[in-house]
Amino acid sequence: MMDKKSPIEITLADRDESVTITQWVYRTLRNAVMNGQILPGRALTIRELAKILDVSPMPVREALRQLSAENALEIQGNRRVMVPRMTAMKFNELCEARIAIESHAAARALPYIDAIRLEELRALDRLIDKAQDEGNLEDVSILNQNFHRALYTANPHQVTLPLIESLWLQLGPFMRLATSKLEEHYLVDRHNEAMTAIEKKDAFALQLAIASDIREGIAFAGTPELLNNFIQQAGAPA
Amino acid sequence: MMDKKSPIEITLADRDESVTITQWVYRTLRNAVMNGQILPGRALTIRELAKILDVSPMPVREALRQLSAENALEIQGNRRVMVPRMTAMKFNELCEARIAIESHAAARALPYIDAIRLEELRALDRLIDKAQDEGNLEDVSILNQNFHRALYTANPHQVTLPLIESLWLQLGPFMRLATSKLEEHYLVDRHNEAMTAIEKKDAFALQLAIASDIREGIAFAGTPELLNNFIQQAGAPA
DNA sequence: AATAACACAATGTGATCACAAAAAAGATTA
DNA sequence: TAATCTTTTTTGTGATCACATTGTGTTATT
Numbered sequence: 001m002m003d004k005k006s007p008i009e010i011t012l013a014d015r016d017e018s019v020t021i022t023q024w025v026y027r028t029l030r031n032a033v034m035n036g037q038i039l040p041g042r043a044l045t046i047r048e049l050a051k052i053l054d055v056s057p058m059p060v061r062e063a064l065r066q067l068s069a070e071n072a073l074e075i076q077g078n079r080r081v082m083v084p085r086m087t088a089m090k091f092n093e094l095c096e097a098r099i100a101i102e103s104h105a106a107a108r109a110l111p112y113i114d115a116i117r118l119e120e121l122r123a124l125d126r127l128i129d130k131a132q133d134e135g136n137l138e139d140v141s142i143l144n145q146n147f148h149r150a151l152y153t154a155n156p157h158q159v160t161l162p163l164i165e166s167l168w169l170q171l172g173p174f175m176r177l178a179t180s181k182l183e184e185h186y187l188v189d190r191h192n193e194a195m196t197a198i199e200k201k202d203a204f205a206l207q208l209a210i211a212s213d214i215r216e217g218i219a220f221a222g223t224p225e226l227l228n229n230f231i232q233q234a235g236a237p238a
Numbered sequence: 239m240m241d242k243k244s245p246i247e248i249t250l251a252d253r254d255e256s257v258t259i260t261q262w263v264y265r266t267l268r269n270a271v272m273n274g275q276i277l278p279g280r281a282l283t284i285r286e287l288a289k290i291l292d293v294s295p296m297p298v299r300e301a302l303r304q305l306s307a308e309n310a311l312e313i314q315g316n317r318r319v320m321v322p323r324m325t326a327m328k329f330n331e332l333c334e335a336r337i338a339i340e341s342h343a344a345a346r347a348l349p350y351i352d353a354i355r356l357e358e359l360r361a362l363d364r365l366i367d368k369a370q371d372e373g374n375l376e377d378v379s380i381l382n383q384n385f386h387r388a389l390y391t392a393n394p395h396q397v398t399l400p401l402i403e404s405l406w407l408q409l410g411p412f413m414r415l416a417t418s419k420l421e422e423h424y425l426v427d428r429h430n431e432a433m434t435a436i437e438k439k440d441a442f443a444l445q446l447a448i449a450s451d452i453r454e455g456i457a458f459a460g461t462p463e464l465l466n467n468f469i470q471q472a473g474a475p476a
Numbered sequence: 477a478a479t480a481a482c483a484c485a486a487t488g489t490g491a492t493c494a495c496a497a498a499a500a501a502g503a504t505t506a
Numbered sequence: 507t508a509a510t511c512t513t514t515t516t517t518g519t520g521a522t523c524a525c526a527t528t529g530t531g532t533t534a535t536t
């Protein structure tokens with residue numbers, strides 16, 4: 001026959017003291033999803049995860065529910081939970097949603113960007129360039145998120161970041177697969193365009209820069225060949 | 239002194255058989271939030287809600303976590319939970335976010351709207367007009383949501399509805415306060431404009447119609463006077 | 477009378493248990 | 507051998523309990 005169940009290898013998050021176990025489990029599982037450590041379609045059980053993370057089932061239960069509410073996990077009718085499967089169409093929808101929402105968030109944040117924020121963004125941009133030169137794709141990905149987050153949160157009344165993070169989370173596993181091939185491509189630094197637009201307080205140019213940044217960061221991940229490699233991963237047919 | 243705690247009056251959702259208690263509690267609390275039955279800033283405790291709903295603390299715990307993840311509730315630093323307070327700026331951000339995301343969702347759904355879907359939308363539109371004439375604002379609000387939902391879900395690969403519902407949930411309590419004054423205003427029927435745009439497959443016109451629909455539905459709720467009446471509701475200063 | 481110290485009650489977190497439903501495995505039959 | 511039925515195991519759900527922490531009301535002190 002075939003092997004029983006594909007094993008799950010989860011890297012444990014730092015166990016910061018004075019943080020609840022539930023929060024730690026949530027962080028750990030969230031990272032595992034974003035890092036693609038859990039195959040889409042693979043059924044997750046509370047007890048199994050509890051054993052892996054060496055905690056009682058209770059914190060796992062809560063973390064799973066939270067992640068499901070954030071669309072990071074999907075509850076099947078059988079009330080079993082798994083990482084949602086991806087399709088080319090859905091991938092495309094997620095990207096377009098990112099562009100629509102994030103360019104909106106950027107434009108809304110623009111009036112609030114002062115000198116201090118601007119320098120913060122510049123510093124992040126430099127770090128990204130550095131990590132890029134060193135070929136440290138892991139850091140590029142994280143720093144890139146930090147750049148976007150720093151931009152949007154400049155708006156103190158901002159309400160879209162949770163929605164954006166939800167989209168990141170859904171794209172996460174598949175972006176990662178894409179970025180592994182990222183170094184092969186010439187990468188236009190759209191962040192410079194964004195910085196210029198910010199300095200000029202040009203909302204429209206900023207939106208274009210953000211849109212391009214998103215599009216190029218994941219364009220080749222959307223190619224049917226690459227996508228289809230990962231769409232039907234965990235063998236179940238339905 | 240002052241009264242101890244403001245009592246909570248929650249209308250219980252229909253207890254559909256073969257649905258888990260957690261789901262029922264979730265539905266009940268979700269409705270309570272949208273209907274403004276829970277005052278913003280009012281601290282909620284698991285045990286109190288469990289007693290009101292006559293269930294064990296466990297389902298309440300799970301429902302609260304889910305609602306928090308959907309931004310319907312907010313976890314204070316004390317890890318106590320409450321309906322988030324509203325500010326005029328935040329209200330505005332939520333409206334603008336709705337416009338950006340929903341007009342995007344509408345445009346993305348447009349190509350998928352066939353004759354059957356079109357008729358479904360027309361039927362909903364007629365129901366809304368009818369409820370409007372009868373002054374049944376309760377139904378108008380619900381049917382209006384159904385209209386938007388039916389439009390966006392025409393796209394079978396749609397991914398934004400959960401995000402949109404999150405925004406509805408956050409605006410819910412305050413929209414309701416607004417709609418109570420709605421009959422005083424002349425209401426342009428933007429749904430007709432939307433229907434026309436859909437028939438013509440004119441994405442841009444559709445986006446404009448949706449944007450106008452959202453803006454007018456809540457415009458006067460955003461007036462400082464009306465808003466400030468409800469912003470500092472539950473007396474706590476911080 | 478205002479404030480600080482204390483004691484008591486209430487709360488979230490996490491663990492454990494019981495149970496019905498669902499999966500998986502095994503046995504049986506065509 | 508393939509399909510169907512039966513048995514066994516596993517799983518999510520919900521209830522209850524223990525405990526450390528926080529909130530609250532009371533008393534004592536200046």
